[in-house]
Amino acid sequence: MKREKFGSRLGFILISAGCAIGLGSVWRFPYVVGQSGGAAFVLIYLFFLVILGLPIMVMEYAVGRAGQASIAMF
Numbered sequence: 001m002k003r004e005k006f007g008s009r010l011g012f013i014l015i016s017a018g019c020a021i022g023l024g025s026v027w028r029f030p031y032v033v034g035q036s037g038g039a040a041f042v043l044i045y046l047f048f049l050v051i052l053g054l055p056i057m058v059m060e061y062a063v064g065r066a067g068q069a070s071i072a073m074f
Contacts, residue, residue: 030042
């Protein structure tokens with residue numbers, strides 16, 4: 001089986017940056033806000049993160065089951 005790879009170096013850099021920024025948003029931001037006394041905001045933030053992320057995750061699973069292939073092959 002042929003191994004999937006990125007089409008360009010720029011694509012890899014953009015994907016890596018997006019993952020790092022996304023992880024920073026999910027992990028560091030609530031920590032900093034919680035340290036500053038914004039625990040109520042952190043709870044609201046996490047609630048909306050789940051509410052907005054759940055439909056996207058369900059859609060990804062549905063597309064994966066229907067396509068029977070990895071997303072990198074398209």
